[in-house]
Amino acid sequence: MNSLMPRRNRTDVTSLIEEFEYPRYGPGMMWERCTELVTDQGSAVLLSHPVRRVGHRGGRAFEVEALSPEGPVVGEATDVISSMPLPH
Secondary structure, three states: OOOOOOOOOOOOOOOOOOOOOOOOOOHHHHHHHHHHHHHHOOOOOOOOOOEEEEEEEOOEEEEEEEEEOOEEEEEEOOOOOOOOOOOO
């Protein structure tokens, strides 16, 4: 849980990389490529769908319930990626 909710007032920063080359046209460029790779594999990418619930079984996500303009939608999941900003 500590990795999901970092301690407040920490001054040290931990990273697995020493250098990061920011995409020329911003992070949207990276997410567009990620979307392309995911959809090419036959999976779905839902944008602007607030997540209401992530179902867990055996320590892994297995389904996601999100809110679409038409109402709730539930999808089977093997992997879930969130781009929600975390406090630091």
